[in-house]
Amino acid sequence: MTVSLGAPFELPPEDRASSPCTGYTRAHWEAAADGMLKAAWKWATPGGARLDLPGPPSHSGVRSDGLEGYARTFLAAGFRVAGAGGEDPNGLLERYADGLDAGTRTPGRDDAESWPLILDHHVQGQPMVESASVALGLRLTRPWLWDRLSHDVRDRAEHWLRGALRHVPAGNNWYLFPYTVAGFLESVGRGDAETARARERALELLESWYRGEGWYADGDGRAFDHYNGWALHLYPLLDAHLSGDAGESARHGARLREHLESFSLMFGGDGAPLHFGRSLTYRFAATAGVGLGAVTGHTPLTPGASRRVASGALRYFLDRGAVDDSGLLSLGWHGPHAATLQTYSGPASPYWASKAFVSLLAPAGHPLWSSPEEAAPSEGPDRVLSVPAAGFLLQSTRADGVVRLHNHGSDHVRPDERESAAEEDPLYARLAYSTVTGPTSAANTADNQLSVTVGGARSARRRIHPLGCGHGDGWGWAASWHLPVFPAGPTTVPGLRVESAVVARGHHELRLHRVLGAPDGARAELTGWATDPGGTVRSRLWGLHGWEAPEDVRAPQGTAFARWATVPRLAAEVTGTVVLAALASLTAGPEDDPEPADVVGRVTVAGDTVEVHWARDGARTRVTFGGAAVTVDHGPVGSFG
Incomplete structure (x- = not known):
């Protein structure tokens, strides 16, 4: 038996024994990912290279928005399949493999499938953002997708991805997009001086943006917000975790642990993240750092408290209409809300929420899922x-x-x-x-x-x-x-x-x-x-x-x-x-x-x-x-x- 809990797709029954605060378990996270992906794929182009979700386009245009739909949902699929040890009950990876093939045949061409080229951020920058999600999706699913592709498709994918290494990012967390692309290429034996320099440059800048207590400025100014968790901590620590680099994991992990000392207090007793900073339509992506801390062990929170924060935010939005009647994430906060958006927000932008599914990299027997939920920091004393x-x-x-x-x-x-x-x-x-x-x-x-x-x-x-x-x-x-x-x-x-x-x-x-x-x-x-x-x-x-x-x-x-x-x-x-x-x-x-x-x-x-x-x-x-x-x-x- 399944029941609907505030979402248009079906979720398992609540489990108040192991999750007394939210009722959510790992199975709820898998079901949420499956439901959102199923709804999004209804809007795929015939070749699967773009997911042209309905809604007003961003300032980057509909072709870039369609790539965004492919890339950001691929991130959710990557966490979902990798966390299940390659189990892919909905055949997601075959669709993403077909889309990769179709999108990289003639990049830059104005047709139904071709991906836009990656150019400088001030010219046509959005594809650089999406290249990181494509690269991370490929890295997470390598044994079941990348390793089974033809040499031609791999070469074409590499050629497109290298555009991120050869063009200028925006002067903030964007430098972690070529960093992530380079990390993937190196992980599949395609690294060189170009990938090494992209990673070196990103880490140089990241270090210059560190302000202490686990907090980075998002660039050279004083912008501190949710980008700390869903970008500035996520990309370098996840890269180190996936590569098995103990030294880099310890360095980046220590900073995430310190960050979570304060950031974990930024979720209300109802599960809501603080409504502060830009890109708030990413919603429960705010829990990405909490989930990654639990997966890697670099967190001050107990496993039960980590799950309480993460599941609390997921349920908060599902219960309040963030997913519309068709199963798509809307542009807004609870439901649609124009003032929450930026000019770069397009129909698929909310799917950066996929980063929250990093929690699924913890397998079913992991303490994150097997330990009972505990109170969140905001549920303790004043x-x-x-x-x-x-x-x-x-x-x-x-x-x-x-x-x-x-x-x-x-x-x-x-x-x-x-x-x-x-x-x-x-x-x-x-x-x-x-x-x-x-x-x-x-x-x-x-x-x-x-x-x-x-x-x-x-x-x-x-x-x-x-x-x-x-x-x-x-x-x-x-x-x-x-x-x-x-x-x-x-x-x-x-x-x-x-x-x-x-x-x-x-x-x-x-x-x-x-x-x-x-x-x-x-x-x-x-x-x-x-x-x-x-x-x-x-x-x-x-x-x-x-x-x-x-x-x-x-x-x-x-x-x-x-x-x-x-x-x-x-x-x-x-x-x-x-x-x-x-x-x-x-x-x-x-x-x-x-x-x-x-x-x-x-x-x-x-x-x-x-x-x-x-x-x-x-x-x-x-x-x-x-x-x-x-x-x-x-x-x-x-x-x-």
Whole structure:
């Protein structure tokens, strides 16, 4: 007997004995992969070289999108078959072998089957991304696919793949695509100086992007997001694991282990990953690092906790409509959601979610599947954790399972870009993100933002400069500054600067801001979390010092979690240097949030120092803005002068 669990394809019955949290077992993962692959292959070209899934094309065009459909589903098939020791009950590998043959006969030709050529990223770059999935799929299934191909098909496949080694990637995780192609070619005896240099160059850059604590910047800037797990850790460690290179496995594995110390807290009690950063339509690919850590043994999590996180995310999306009625992954978050996408998102883009199926490389008897599920990190005691390398402060509450990320270090601005009046990126520029809320669209009032309005023009937050972060027992803080830029008005205002700090305790956030150099007539605005006013997730924002009475403003385009949302907002007239204090909260539990007087007993502001007395336990927090740094002290009354 089989039952449907929120997906249009059939899954095995729940197993609450071994999986008390999710009900999912390894068989559910196999069934999910099979169901998604079956649905996608209905849209294959006659020769199987392209899977032209329905939907609006990306900016790369329909031919590239069709290759994307082949390559990304091949990745899922590779993990599925390799994890089963070559067992291929649905005949997937024969289809992919035929597609490889058809796609590489006349690359670049404008016909139904031929794959586009791999060129420089700024010319026609997307095929380089897909070459890594093709190469990895071939490497995973070598005994059952590559080794059975004719010499002619192998030569043609190599020729096409080498385009990734001979053209320029984008200046970020893209360098790991030729790295992965080169690793495959070397694994089948086709390595040379060209493959060696591609791998050497990628590792050189990867090392330069390492910022510590297991976190890489995605390129030369300060973009920290899910690409850490589904790209920057995945490709090098999986390569080392597949090649049996113990030295490289230990080096990359140690970094993944450290990364998971903080990243594993970025999944809510309902299984949701943090809605933060770009390419969120990849959804449960966010668990790729968790799964790979379990497969390779490089993880701080127990096998049961690893499965809880991975299966929790898979089920979260299957239960919420990420797969449409035909079995295809939609472009969005729960279901279709345009604001979640980027211009490079095409109909097959969501199938980078296939990376989550790396967990299937752990065979049935592996502890990942045989150990009982255990609680995820967010299901333990309330926790506040700082991540100085990325400038993050993580805040989780057990009562409602919500995880919040306070962003004081990650942006999407290249280091060679000057401060500009370009629109801010809602997926990076906001002060905070969570597992139950998403940012409002750029066309609506921005959530979680401190803006300054000058002459009718409202500022944006783009480049973020960290000022420090830290945590103690049950509390933590993070701070940063930014130069306000104005998309509709003068690019900048001379002398204008905003410094921001947050102190998190329980589900409350003390939000402090120092506005410097504000011209006469300027007005500051602070917004909180965007939520559905009729939903169970609640957002509150109270002024503690310097702010006027709060109001709720509408965000009609909603978020990835709410079709229509409201955002609490505070405002204040500011001139010169002004220090402002507010208290925010985001909850998803049944309890009513206490009034601010029951949380904060007294707030005093003296110059650039804010001191808060917490009502419930008498603790004090003192925050001093110092320009180049922020100093934070916290403890019981009398613990500091």
